[in-house]
Amino acid sequence: MKYRLGDICTIAKGATGIMKAVPGPYPMVTLAEERKQHNEYQFDAAAVIVPLISSTGHGHASIKRIHYQEGKFALGTILCAVIPKDESLLNPRYLFVYLQQFKDSVLVPLMKGAANVSLPLNKLAALEIEVPALAKQQEVIELAEVLTGHKDDLEVLLDAQEADTVKLRQALLREAMQGQLLPQDPTDEPAAVLLKKLQAAKAASGKAGKGKAGALFAEEAQAVEGPYALPEKWTWCKLGELVERSDSGWSPACANYPAAEGVWGVLRTTSVQKLQFLAEENKQLPAALTPRPQYEVQAGDILITRAGPKNRVGVCCVVDEVRPKLMISDKLIRLHLHEKQAYPKFIALALNIGVSAQFLEDVKTGMADSQVNISQDNLRATIIPLPPLTEQHRIVAKLEQLLQHCDALEQRIRESRRLAEQLLQTALREALSAPEAVNDLALTAKLGHQLTLL
Template sequence: MAYVQLGGICNVVKGEIGITKAIPGDYPMVTTAEFRKSHNKFQLDTEAVLIPLVSATGHGHASIKRVHYQEGKFAFGSILAACVPKDENYSAKFLYIYFNLMKDYVLVPLMKGSANVSLTLGNLKKAKVPNISLQTQLDIVELYSKIRIEQDKATDVLAKQETDINYLRQAILQEAVQGKLTADWRANNPYTEDASQLLKRIQEEKAQLIKDKKIKKEKALPPITKDEIPYELPEGWVWCRLGNTLLYSDSGKSPNCVKRPVINQEWGVLTTTAVQQNRFVENANKVLPVNYEINPKQIVEIGDILITRAGPINRTGISCKVDKLNFNLILSDKTIRLKYIKDSLFPDFVVLTLNSESIRNLLLDKMIGMASSQVNISQTNIKGICFPFPPLEEQKAIVEKVNALMGLCDVLEQEVQQSQAHSEQLMQSVLREVFEGEKTI
């Protein structure tokens, strides 16, 4: 296929306004983002393809995330260039389709720079465009429109499937904390110790540790009233305060409060971004200098239950697996740790319960702050929430059941994501064949 240079068929115009300096107005303002802003003045009144002049990722890496098509009166940012066909021999919509699908092969190689990678107007004008008839261009535009309609239908179906999977995940957690997932397990294990007896043993052991001065005595939590109970529990379960199942809770300190040096070890501070629902992000922690003063009481241990007391609403808790890290961790001052008696509480059960909708709502009701940005919750409020407490062996059975079902959800989600990727790849493949002259339309 023969090609021409973009500068030969288009006027290439640089944007006049800095994106952050746009004044909201009546005209669409094209930026590098997916959606338009607005501006009180327009720069062009025509059809054009808008191409970013700066790398989408930076840091010495050349990339273009998206190309835009715009018509009518519009403004555009100074980090974009508008390509306007010089005559009717080229369609702006065709050029948009071509550059959007072929940007990694046609535009990105023209970007230069070691740190701040950019695309100059001179280099952009050298971009190769297929030298094909206007009718062929219009045929490609029509084909693209038909494929896009079908792809949009498929995308809607796949998006609904993803939503359904998310609903399914939450339904699984809710069934778990109501004891519905393990009804058969209870029928097959009728002689399991009642949760009330387990709770009594926890309180007795806790009292002994207080007596031995190994832990501090905490203020007694109030009994649960009938109005606080959100739903009925199976026989053998009990409603209790979360704090009644624990030894104690603690939180990290600000850096100037840590003491006692630990020599020749790498340490990190557990950040709020490291704690996510049902998982622990190993690389989202702040690394501290070697020989930094560390308080041993603040060291995060394998199996700790962690809750962010400040941060986005959806961060409720996680069982921490620190053995995956290449450095040790201490608690931050925005993280609460729940300590429990081993063989009396299964930490993964606590995590999935705190992430279930009904119990999470109890937790969120205790949070204060702006829901859209930052919220805060105290240790007292966390320990005071109503908690559905099953026998220890059933806690383990619930976690096993939930993990198996969540694994199936993971498979379904992966299939949906692969279908989405395949749909996009198929469209690009068909149109690339058209551009390369390998397909007749």
């Protein structure tokens, strides 16, 4: 039988500002999965918590999750509590399962607003839901608990597989930086000889580099001692020895959206990910401003983030492909290497992991994690484990091949998670759509078997 939600439930908006919560003994429900704490409670009941604002921001209606909460609790102002008036008619846990499974089809369409999308309380109260007999509600609840248990068991196994894949990836990268990934080739010219040739070329030319920061890389190379022994033909060196020239860009006031095709844009720092360049992460340059083509990013550039949040500073990538008319910002440093001494992809790899990455982490400066910097001097001083040039190419090629296998394993794990969630949701929706036909033992056995096959 169908009932209007407002006829069989009390619907009350939260009263506590999420940012004003005072730590205390009572759980406080917010949009996040984890509970906050508050020193006062607003409700003492079993309730289903429904968000009143969109989960994905302006202009798009969505609800990420529904909460279930019992006992004394506080509630944020951008959520509401739906509390059954008579639990002999409507079990609150059944209501939670129902709204969680059908949120996209019955709740999201009720949301209104062109920019600030929200769910009106009167629309929620007018919603009609299917309420079967109490015994059938209990069967649905028990089915949800058993199937969720099967899914949780599978998640434990997938978490272990994922952790093993991460360890494998880290081991491969570590071996690459220690010269243990591939056998050494006795015909390779030692990296130390390459560095000496580079120093001689610099001395003959009388200049070390060009560009805004070129002078920083003009010092004569000195012997560098690293934290561990390298293969015979490898050597430790400072990044400054390998750089021909470097520069930073320009950060004018830009539009807060990506540049259209054929229009100039300025790269965000988020365009630089570990070993990956995202050209779409840019801001469009206003038509009133004159572009500066000298800062246009080119294929083969090494980009390093030098300013921003702590976890984003010191990240490095090589630009493989890029569309025209994208400029680097002044929060990025661009490096051009002496091509006959260093392979850009290997250097970017070294800067993202191991000793070099830790060096960059240790020299970050700033007053808080939200805004730190790496100076050009410290970047120049970063130590690099340098193999012969031909081995640099071999290492990168082998790593790309091996890491593709790691990527495939991780994709398989993600697909297993997706299928497990899909199986669970399908079973529960079938049970909710026809609760009179629920055979919890048969359905549990069927879904449990399917989940274990993943």
